[in-house]
Amino acid sequence: MSEMVEPIVDVGMPRHVAAPLLEIRDLRVEFPEIGGGPAIDGMDLTVGRGEIVALVGESGSGKSLTALTMMGLLPPGAEVSGGTALLDGEDVLAMAPKRLNEVRGNKVAMLFQQPKVMLDPTARVGGQVSEALRRHRKVGRREARARVVEMLRDVGIPEPARRASSFAYQLSGGMAQRVMIAAALSADPELVIADEPTTALDVTVQAQILDLLKTKRDTLGLSILLITHDLGIVSSMADRVAVMYAGRIVENGTTQEIFTNPQHPYTEALLKASLLEAERGQLYSIPGSVAQARAMQHGCRFLPRCPKAAELGITAQCSGAEPTLHICGDHDHHSRCHAAPEHAEAR
Amino acid sequence: MLMFLLRRSLVLSVTLLVISVLAFLIPYAGEGDPARKILQARVNDPGLEPAQVEALTRELGLDRPIFVQYFDWLKQAVTGDFGFSYTSRTPVGELVTPALSVSITLALAALLLALVFALPLGIAAATRRGGRLDNAITFISQSAVSAPEYWVGPVLVLVFARYLGWLPSGGWTGPAFIVLPAVALSLRPLGYFTQVTRAAMSEVLAAPYITAARSRGLSFPVTLLRHGLRNSMLPVMTLFSFWFAGLLGGAVVIEVIFNVPGMGRLLYTAVVNNDVPVIQGGLMLILTLAVLINTVTDLLYSVLNPAIKVTNA
Numbered sequence: 042m043s044e045m046v047e048p049i050v051d052v053g054m055p056r057h058v059a060a061p062l063l064e065i066r067d068l069r070v071e072f073p074e075i076g077g078g079p080a081i082d083g084m085d086l087t088v089g090r091g092e093i094v095a096l097v098g099e100s101g102s103g104k105s106l107t108a109l110t111m112m113g114l115l116p117p118g119a120e121v122s123g124g125t126a127l128l129d130g131e132d133v134l135a136m137a138p139k140r141l142n143e144v145r146g147n148k149v150a151m152l153f154q155q156p157k158v159m160l161d162p163t164a165r166v167g168g169q170v171s172e173a174l175r176r177h178r179k180v181g182r183r184e185a186r187a188r189v190v191e192m193l194r195d196v197g198i199p200e201p202a203r204r205a206s207s208f209a210y211q212l213s214g215g216m217a218q219r220v221m222i223a224a225a226l227s228a229d230p231e232l233v234i235a236d237e238p239t240t241a242l243d244v245t246v247q248a249q250i251l252d253l254l255k256t257k258r259d260t261l262g263l264s265i266l267l268i269t270h271d272l273g274i275v276s277s278m279a280d281r282v283a284v285m286y287a288g289r290i291v292e293n294g295t296t297q298e299i300f301t302n303p304q305h306p307y308t309e310a311l312l313k314a315s316l317l318e319a320e321r322g323q324l325y326s327i328p329g330s331v332a333q334a335r336a337m338q339h340g341c342r343f344l345p346r347c348p349k350a351a352e353l354g355i356t357a358q359c360s361g362a363e364p365t366l367h368i369c370g371d372h373d374h375h376s377r378c379h380a381a382p383e384h385a386e387a388r
Numbered sequence: 389m390l391m392f393l394l395r396r397s398l399v400l401s402v403t404l405l406v407i408s409v410l411a412f413l414i415p416y417a418g419e420g421d422p423a424r425k426i427l428q429a430r431v432n433d434p435g436l437e438p439a440q441v442e443a444l445t446r447e448l449g450l451d452r453p454i455f456v457q458y459f460d461w462l463k464q465a466v467t468g469d470f471g472f473s474y475t476s477r478t479p480v481g482e483l484v485t486p487a488l489s490v491s492i493t494l495a496l497a498a499l500l501l502a503l504v505f506a507l508p509l510g511i512a513a514a515t516r517r518g519g520r521l522d523n524a525i526t527f528i529s530q531s532a533v534s535a536p537e538y539w540v541g542p543v544l545v546l547v548f549a550r551y552l553g554w555l556p557s558g559g560w561t562g563p564a565f566i567v568l569p570a571v572a573l574s575l576r577p578l579g580y581f582t583q584v585t586r587a588a589m590s591e592v593l594a595a596p597y598i599t600a601a602r603s604r605g606l607s608f609p610v611t612l613l614r615h616g617l618r619n620s621m622l623p624v625m626t627l628f629s630f631w632f633a634g635l636l637g638g639a640v641v642i643e644v645i646f647n648v649p650g651m652g653r654l655l656y657t658a659v660v661n662n663d664v665p666v667i668q669g670g671l672m673l674i675l676t677l678a679v680l681i682n683t684v685t686d687l688l689y690s691v692l693n694p695a696i697k698v699t700n701a
Contacts, residue, residue, distance in 0.1 A: 112603050146605035159600040161615045162695045173604040210695035224604065 060130070061087040062232055062264045063111070063149075068124035068134075070103075070110055070288075075118065080106055082288035084124070085366065086266075088232065093258055093265045095275040095296070097311065098285035101331040104268045107285075108236045110134075111266070112151050113141040129231065146173035150225035152235040156217035160209035166220050167193075167205030173228040192223040196253060215246035222253060229261070236268045251278055272315040276300055281373070284308045287331050287342045290366060294374035304369045304376035306349040339363065341379065349380055396683060403679055408465065411671035412458050415664040423450055425662040426474045448474075461668065470669030475661050480669035483654060488636070488673060490560060491650035494643075495635035497566050498573035499628060506578050507624075510585025511612070517590055525582065532579030541572045541645040558647035569646040573639055577631045584627050588620035595619070622692055629685040633678035637670070 063086070070081040081103045088094045096104050109115055111126060111133060126133040128149060136144065150173065153159045160169060170192060171185040180188065186205070193201035196219040209217060218238060225233055235254065239247040255278060257263050267278055275282055276296060283293040284307060292305040303309045313325040329346040340360040344350055350359045358379050368374065369381040416422070423445040427436050445451050449460070464471065470480035506529075513525040548568060549557035556565050592598065593616060601611045640652035647653075651674060658666035690696045 109599075114599055114602055142605050142607050144605070145603055151600075151603040153596065153600060155596065158596045161597045161601070161619065163618045163693045164615065169601070169604075172601065172606060176605045208694045221600070224600075228605075 060090075062090045062092075062129060063088040063266065064125075064127040065107075065111075066125050066127075068107070068110065068126060069122045070106055070115070071120055071122045072118050073120055079122065080119070080288055081110070084285070084289055086283050086290060086293075088264050088266050090231070090264055091258065091262045092281065093255070093267055093279050095267045095269060095279035095282045096285055097269060097272065097275055097282060099270060099311075099327075099331060102285045103288045104270075104285055105236050108151065108234045108266070108268055111234055112145060112149065113138075114145075143177070146225075146230065147177040147228050148230055149232040149234065150228075150230040152218070152221055152225055152233060152238040154237040155241050156221045156238075157209055157212065157214055157241075159221055160212075160217060162209050164208075165205070166207050166209065166212070170205070170220060170224045170227055173224065173230075177228040188227070189223075192227055193220070196220075196223045196226075197249070198223075213246075214242050215250065218242060218246075218250050219253070222250075222257070226257065226261070226263075230263075232264045232266065233257075234266045234268070237270070238267075239274065240269075240271070247274075254278070272300075272312060284311065289342070289377065290375075291343065291377040292375065293366075294370065298370060298374045302370055302374075304374065304381040305343075305378045306347050306380070307343050308376075310346075310348075341377075343378075349378075353380055355379055396686075400679065400683060404676060407675045407679070408462055408672060409458070411668050411675060412461055413454075414671060415659075415662075415667040416454075421445075422662060422664055423448060465669075465672060470672070471665040473658075473666050474663045480665050483666060484651070484670050484673055487649060487651045487654040487670075488677075490648060491636050491639065491643075491652065494566065494569055494573065494639060494648060494650055495632055497570040498635065499577055499631055501570055502574040502578035502581050503624075503628065506581030507585055510582045511589050511616075513582070513586040514589035514593060515608075515612070522586075525586070529579040529582035529586075532575045532582070534579075535575045537572055537576070537641045538645070540575055541569070541642055544568045544572050545645070558645070560648050565646075565648075569639075569642050569648055572646075573635065573642050577627075580627060580631075581624060584623050585620065588623045589616060592616050592620040618692060622689065625685065625688060625692065629681050633681045636677055637674040 065084060065086040068081050068084040068086075069079050071079045084103070084107065086094070086096065086107075096107065098104055106116075106119065110119075110121060111128075113133060113136060115121070121134050124134065128144070131144075133141075133144070133149075160166065167186065167189045171180070171189045174180050174188060175182075175185050189205050190201045193204055198204050198216060198219050204212075204216075204220075212220065233254075238254070239250050242250060251274060254265060254267075258265055267274070269275060279296045281293065282296050282299040283290050284299070284305065285291070286307050292299065292303065292308045294304075299308060300312070303312060307327075310325070310327045314327055327346055339362070341347070341350075341363055344356070344359045347359070350356045362379075364377050364379045364381075366375045366377045367381070367383055369376045369383060421441065424436060424441050426448075427441060427444060449457060452460075461471070468481060470484070472479055473483060476483070509525050509528065513522045516522050545557045545568065548555045555567050557568070559565050593612070598611055598615060601615050602608070606614065637651045637655055639648075639650060640656050642648065643650045643653040644656065651670060655667060655670045655674075657663075658670065
């Protein structure tokens with residue numbers, strides 16, 4: 042099956058963006074000591090300048106690991122075994138530790154799922170907000186203090202001067218995430234990787250935080266890689282969507298395309314299982330788990346859970362060869378499904 | 389905070405009262421008539437006139453009911469007067485105060501020495517968990533923990549006092565005299581401090597806020613100093629105060645070996661001589677200090693980590 046090598050030309054960046062800010066190609070991350078195959082297995086993803094790209098998928102699909110890999114903060118035991126990740130033309134995966142320290146917080150910053158535990162319980166909030174600023178912009182202590190108050194006000198924190206000397210336990214989850222946003226943006230990064238930034242927050246606060254992020258994108262020209270499993274958030278936030286399954290992208294395209302014209306049965310299933318559909322009274326659940334996919338040697342990794350293969354009578358094809366991520370529909374729309382029509386450049 | 393202090397002092401006074409009962413009664417736990425034993429100790433003559441014993445019993449007020457004796461003692465104790473030593477006939481305060489200051493000096497010297505080595509060792513082990521350095525440090529700390537003072541003490545005397553002649557083998561008349569007993573006392577706490585630092589630091593280094601700090605571009609050493617150290621110091625501080633309180637009267641073996649005039653040796657001699665007022669006063673002072681050290685430690689928790697509320701006494 043040597044043809045299974047993917048044609049790289051197909052999965053390039055979207056045409057309307059000149060040079061993407063982040064360009065991940067064929068990324069592979071493994072846990073060699075645990076085994077069980079790569080956790081991220083040939084992943085491609087691009088984020089353009091000023092673009093919000095949503096990375097969606099269920100738990101265990103490799104989303105958070107992707108985020109940490111892009112930060113050069115792999116969890117213990119994880120190893121990058123292949124691929125490149127160009128950030129502004131420079132491969133993050135090949136950076137020396139010293140260079141990574143220069144890049145983190147400076148060019149790329151990160152937001153996390155549980156904001157309250159991401160703050161040092163024994164340190165005042167203000168110091169953490171100014172950390173990146175002082176590290177990368179060589180700002181003195183006194184000026185940093187003034188800037189912190191400004192930044193906290195800017196992310197919508199009331200009484201910012203007083204809040205700067207608060208501790209994490211004195212903040213609500215929403216406030217803590219605002220603080221984390223101020224901390225992430227303090228050195229004016231180009232890319233923010235937001236790993237489920239609102240999952241731990243209640244719904245009204247969620248909307249406020251997302252609004253804030255969107256405003257920051259608009260005013261600062263920020264690029265955001267938004268990792269989430271909440272398709273409601275995706276539809277209101279993202280310009281483009283990449284759907285991740287078992288360590289790979291199975292479909293990507295503009296948000297409009299993905300929501301109205303999904304070309305991969307996994308995406309369809311996710312849409313059906315999302316809360317958007319649940320409001321209509323039926324909540325669909327995808328049978329099986331991602332774990333099954335990890336065991337697959339040949340063929341499409343979604344096959345064990347796919348309703349479409351049997352429906353269309355193409356099970357033999359699906360189990361024989363893994364589909365490539367190919368163009369379907371418009372130029373920016375790719376799907377890794379045999380059933381998705383290979384409309385090439387024609388359309 | 390004020391409420392906390394009020395409640396805390398209430399609990400404290402009850403604790404001290406209980407301690408005073410114990411400190412008062414413990415010397416009487418031994419067998420025999422105290423007056424007889426005192427006389428025996430003083431005159432070194434087993435055949436005593438019963439009249440003599442009776443006279444001393446009356447003189448010391450030992451013929452009164454025990455609770456009367458207790459309240460009498462307590463009334464004086466709160467003014468700092470613990471009576472006179474039966475053997476040397478000097479006020480207990482004059483015996484105990486210098487002994488306590490010697491013990492505090494020795495305990496602090498030993499524990500600070502232990503800390504100075506334990507912190508870097510524990511942190512180094514935590515940052516290289518499972519590595520060769522970690523294994524070596526674990527070996528060192530376990531050896532230190534299992535080195536008994538009654539063995540380490542004499543070995544140090546033999547090597548540094550007898551063979552090398554660098555340091556005095558015993559006594560307490562200058563800074564050089566602190567070195568050997570402090571080193572001997574520091575080994576076990578050194579081992580424990582190292583182990584606790586390693587465990588606490590390992591846990592902290594896996595904490596989410598460490599990842600968050602790294603994501604802002606802080607290097608690993610800077611992150612460790614700025615966010616790791618303070619968070620991992622809580623258990624170390626607990627252990628430190630535990631050892632400090634313990635060493636105030638508990639360094640008996642080392643104080644006897646090195647002839648250090650501290651609390652441990654004072655109490656030991658007092659027990660051997662059945663010197664009841666010294667035992668009572670010494671115990672009372674040590675236990676009070678231990679309780680105070682504990683209280684201060686509890687207050688320091690919330691200084692180290694403000695998320696720990698000081699409401700529950």
